[in-house]
Amino acid sequence: MKSKSTPKKKLEGEGSYSGTRAYNANLAEHVRKADISGLAKKAAKALDGREGASLKKAEKSAKSGPKASRVTSTSRSASARQ
DSSP states (O other), rough: OOOTTTTOOOOOOOOOOHHHHHHHHHHHHHHSOOOOHHHHHHHHHHSSSSHHHHHHHHHHHHOOOOOOOOHHHHHHHHHHHH
């Protein structure tokens, strides 16, 4: 029989439940407190400004999805030696 004093193991790591809860809580707080229209105006100004081309390029890259990794056996062995 298991002892009641034994703590339950938590599933943690990539995609952890506690991390997700903390992110969701912080996001909800930000949305409640932030000046969303002010942030939108600032973003629109940045798109029309000096960094606009770079931001649009980053947006296009993000929308296209992840790229396939080009890991070779040579680069794996090199990283393993470090």
